[in-house]
Amino acid sequence: MPWSPHAALLRDLILGVLGTVAFLLDLGADLWAAVQYVLSGRYLWAALVLALLGLASAALQLFSWLWLRADAAGLHRSQPSRRCLALLHFLQLGYLYRCVQGFQQGLLAWRQEVPSEFDLAYADFLSMDISMLRLFETFLETTPQLTLVLAIVMQTGRAEYYQWAGICISFLGISWALLDYHQALRTCLPSKHPLGLGSSVIYFLWNLLLLWPRVLVVALFSALFPRYVVLHFLGLWLVLLLWVWLQGTDFMADPCFEWLYRATVATILYFSWFNVAEGRTRGRATIHLMFLLSDSSLLVATWVTHSTWLPSGIPLQILLSVGASSFLLGLLLRLVYYNWLHPSCRWEPDRVDGARDLLNLEGHQLPQNGRMTRLAQNFFLKAKDETAFLGKGEANGVL
Template sequence: MECSTFSKYSWLDFAFAVIGVCTFLFDVGSDLWVAKEFYVDGDFFWFGVLVCFMVLSSVVVQMFSWFWYKYDRELQGFQTAGENVLLCSDGRCKLYCWLHVLQLGFFFRHISAIKEGFQVWWRGKRGSEYAVYMTHDLSMLRLIETFCESAPQLTLMLYIMLRTNRARTMQYVSVAASTSSVAWMVVDYHRSLRSFLPDKAQQGWGSSVLYFLWNLLLIAPRVGAVALFASVLPAYIAAHFLSLWPALVLWAWRQETNFMDSAGGEWLYRATVGLIWYFSWFNVTEGRTRGRSTIYHSLMVSDCTILLLTWWWYRDPDLTQSYAGGLVLALPLAYLVGLLLKGLYYTCSHPKLYSQSSQAGEDVPDTQEPRQFHSLQTAVSSPLWNKRMAGHAQYFYSAASPRPLVSSTNRNKSTSALSEREQTYL
């Protein structure tokens, strides 16, 4: 089933897969070490909070992985072709279920991707599309894992350092692990989206570097503001999150997200999007991206300003004298630079794509000459085209939103329903 519309699996794809699993293992190892240190030192409250973050993020990631496994089993021709890769045979379904129950499904996907990628890249085995398919899923799962665990854990470590006015080695390690996880996720996710472009061979590293920088400069001040607020009013940080997160979930629902293949899965996705939006912007639907992004950043600027002013009012002047002024100036300045770099990215480095079914007058975030989503349109009939990430690439790169060609109400009933669902993404 090799075809020209699929990205060929290269040594760089294999390197990203290996680095991804190494980053994952390093992150898990550092989490366990920090948890052990908290327990040994008698800090049982922080031990419990950290373990809750780890368990919650693991459960969410395993749920997404299991949902996708169930969806993929319904694709025509996928079970037979991918049997040795994703355990799609009926006899192995129970084994794969237990792997997810034991919180090992995500790790197994990493190992499967490395195994298949090595056979494709080094041994020249046919099946590049299977390796690419798994790579795209892993990129999305890493994104979810990062914002469910790494970003909250980074906030927690900064809060503890600010609250106690000291830092231990394990805290530095945890901050480094969480920061590297966020940084790697940003580059890996951007690269995964760009692999859907018809001119993938022409893309350079400059675009990814710029994408990484503006995301880092927008995420870091947000995490810092939340940590500073928590350091002076720890009892109110949960109330702050619970007052903002439901509104963000409701906003995702109002945007009519269409990422999962079931109602339960879609609400899980919306809840996760709300958590991601608590820290960073993440486009989830097609249409007027610039307007939604402006609303989001206006909300974040207002919220971060309130958090910083609250911290400034309640802080201990003696303990914070050495860094208070610098933080109050640095965090807003970093966010402003991040917004400027984001505008530069969309102006100079963000390719815009259009569909022949696009409506005139839609919002166009870029100034470059548009390209057609040619490779997506020609591969729509293949069961090994990763529609989940293709949909996000469509939202991220489209210059104008195309009209849905059909509407599918039940995507798993038959092959025709699956075909209709693929067309709605494109």
């Protein structure tokens, strides 16, 4: 079925609005929880919530500002002055500004009877950055906040209504960000089929089911040993940071800020898989999965030798059974997805009909998001080989 630019733009507009609403709901839930903790005299919990929120927001704004500075001159034609943009990011509004800018550009292209190539490519460029920032915010703020809330619930033995709201919004937001990021990676490469509805549902579910046991393990450890959870995180984070560094990342335009990216990736890897280097990803993904599984098993062994009951009186066996079942089901769905539902199973070297060609073989002036394209080529090895072939053919006058 031929690709319809207007249908795809409308879909992207709806998904973009939903993603922004999810971000605002998550932010509201965190602030709501912090206020409730203060009113109930739980000042430490409120401070932790606000600290995680502040650190994640600062990192998010810094990434956004650095990317804007690294973009080609004249790319963002209707942006405010650099001083105004700096003020927006200082006020922690840079990400929301990007969401509004992406919506306006998508709406502009959708209203055109025949959308121009530049407007289509620029809309994709903006949406890719938003997807990447959303993923960073998810693992720098949403996932740690979810772990904290679960630890608090396990300690107290009850969940307030605002905590239930935060837990549900966080789980959905995390899986949504992972799915949106994966879809954005595929948009970077013209040879990659978009995820269908069935593939998207399975991809959403296996990410949710594999992430839940990891969050549960860390939350249980935090509930039983609140004084040692920071040491545990820092120990694993340093190991993962070393692993990321050894893979030789080159994501940021300014090498001085490459360590900011590596530190963020190490935080993501503490909870979930994230590929940063070219080559076969299956081996590295398996190593990472076994690493997290071993760490989680050690934490479980620590609980069992310490106590079989939580401070709230909840038996650990129930939670561990739920977590193990979720992990096995998520692993099964992941295998099903990559063996039968992953679009690469139907991969063809020819360009997909109707796909947006951000490489622009006839001219090289269209916006191309180099940050996301490099990550996509690392994730999809065949696409990297094909891109090299296209570039060689263009240089030789074949294409």
